Amino acid sequence: MFDSSRLELSKEAVRHNIQFLQTHIAPHAEVSSVVKGNAYGHGLHIYPRLAFEAGVRHFSVFSASEAYELRQILPTETRIMIMGDVSDEALEWVITEHIEFFVFTKERLLKTIEIAKKIERKAFIHLEFETGMNRTGFSVQELTEITQWILEHASCLHVKGFCTHFAGAESMQNWERIQHQKARFYASMEQVQSQSLHADEVHTCCSAASVRLPDMHHDLVRIGIMQYGFWSSPEVFSEFASKHEIHNDPLQRVIRWTSRVMSTKWVEEGEFIGYGSTYLAQKRTPIAIVPIGYSHGFSRSLSNQGRAILHGKRVAVIGIVNMNCLALDISDVAETVETGDEVVLIGRQGDMEVSVASFGELSEQLNYELLTRLPVDIPRVAV
Numbered sequence: 384m385f386d387s388s389r390l391e392l393s394k395e396a397v398r399h400n401i402q403f404l405q406t407h408i409a410p411h412a413e414v415s416s417v418v419k420g421n422a423y424g425h426g427l428h429i430y431p432r433l434a435f436e437a438g439v440r441h442f443s444v445f446s447a448s449e450a451y452e453l454r455q456i457l458p459t460e461t462r463i464m465i466m467g468d469v470s471d472e473a474l475e476w477v478i479t480e481h482i483e484f485f486v487f488t489k490e491r492l493l494k495t496i497e498i499a500k501k502i503e504r505k506a507f508i509h510l511e512f513e514t515g516m517n518r519t520g521f522s523v524q525e526l527t528e529i530t531q532w533i534l535e536h537a538s539c540l541h542v543k544g545f546c547t548h549f550a551g552a553e554s555m556q557n558w559e560r561i562q563h564q565k566a567r568f569y570a571s572m573e574q575v576q577s578q579s580l581h582a583d584e585v586h587t588c589c590s591a592a593s594v595r596l597p598d599m600h601h602d603l604v605r606i607g608i609m610q611y612g613f614w615s616s617p618e619v620f621s622e623f624a625s626k627h628e629i630h631n632d633p634l635q636r637v638i639r640w641t642s643r644v645m646s647t648k649w650v651e652e653g654e655f656i657g658y659g660s661t662y663l664a665q666k667r668t669p670i671a672i673v674p675i676g677y678s679h680g681f682s683r684s685l686s687n688q689g690r691a692i693l694h695g696k697r698v699a700v701i702g703i704v705n706m707n708c709l710a711l712d713i714s715d716v717a718e719t720v721e722t723g724d725e726v727v728l729i730g731r732q733g734d735m736e737v738s739v740a741s742f743g744e745l746s747e748q749l750n751y752e753l754l755t756r757l758p759v760d761i762p763r764v765a766v
């Protein structure tokens with residue numbers, strides 16, 4: 384109610400992006416929608432439903448708490464996979480609900496076996512291999528013993544997957560490291576298979592890897608950033624564009640962030656605008672105040688730098704971004720601007736667009752960081 388801004392999620396863009404992804408991955412592979420980080424800022428309570436409507440039946444999260452939230456809003460036949468944190472306290476619920484989860488420590492494996500036995504349910508696990516990211520996963524050396532444990536407790540474990548994660552597939556710089564990871568992944572798989580352990584499916588790719596390593600799609604790809612309409616890096620887009628001989632971005636941005644004009648006024652020539660003396664009016668200047676500031680995720684580093692769209696024209700942020708508001712120079716549209724008019728902070732209005740990338744470059748934030756930092760309390764609406 385009475386919010387200063389809102390985030391609109393385009394159902395059409397979600398449908399379009401999911402379809403795009405499905406046509407560009409191997410025919411037998413499935414898309415898992417990665418919705419950690421509040422669905423990359425799009426809203427964990429709203430985005431997954433749009434992805435579900437667009438045909439997605441597999442979701443990946445980081446933690447058991449995210450899985451819990453997701454379970455409340457998605458039909459029970461939907462698969463949910465936790466790639467990171469599951470506390471011992473969460474394990475019982477996770478196993479009971481058939482939530483799938485990565486196993487990458489012996490402690491988690493033993494605890495899983497203990498609880499699955501106690502509640503007489505099978506735990507759905509994905510065995511994660513350490514291949515060179517050096518974050519989580521079992522090394523080849525550890526796998527012999529781990530595999531033995533799994534085989535001995537096969538009655539309470541269902542091995543859904545063998546998986547790993549590539550470190551920095553979005554940059555050519557890491558190419559060699561990625562090649563090593565591929566080799567280690569296959570070596571790990573051979574190791575466990577030689578002990579007769581098998582999994583339903585194999586998955587390794589995030590967005591960048593799914594573009595760069597088509598031979599690694601296997602059964603499932605874990606797609607985060609691309610489903611929201613962004614490329615992992617400009618490099619990944621250029622590579623895709625040259626390979627497919629396209630010029631325009633085939634992805635559509637899902638999010639649009641809007642606020643409105645709170646007040647307008649004229650500032651006399653020679654006056655400073657806002658706190659301090661960073662902006663001096665060189666002429667008599669019309670300005671609009673918008674009730675959005677750094678407390679709403681509009682970075683202070685966008686002071687005298689940021690752009691917004693008003694009446695279909697690009698307008699500049701002038702002066703320092705305050706906690707709760709900012710000022711726009713509306714010289715180009717002054718005559719017609721009224722209190723209440725829509726201001727676009729991210730996204731399109733008419734033919735104009737403020738991209739997250741331009742917003743991010745100016746505030747020196749990555750797409751990923753900027754999106755996930757969009758405050759949880761801004762209302763999200765599907766349009």
Ligand SMILES: *Cc1c(COP(=O)(O)O)cnc(C)c1O
Pocket residue numbers: 417419466548588589590591605606607608609615
């Ligand atoms: C975040 C994450 C992904 C998705 O990454 P994107 O670059 O957003 O596609 C895939 N796999 C794992 C293990 C992750 O942590």
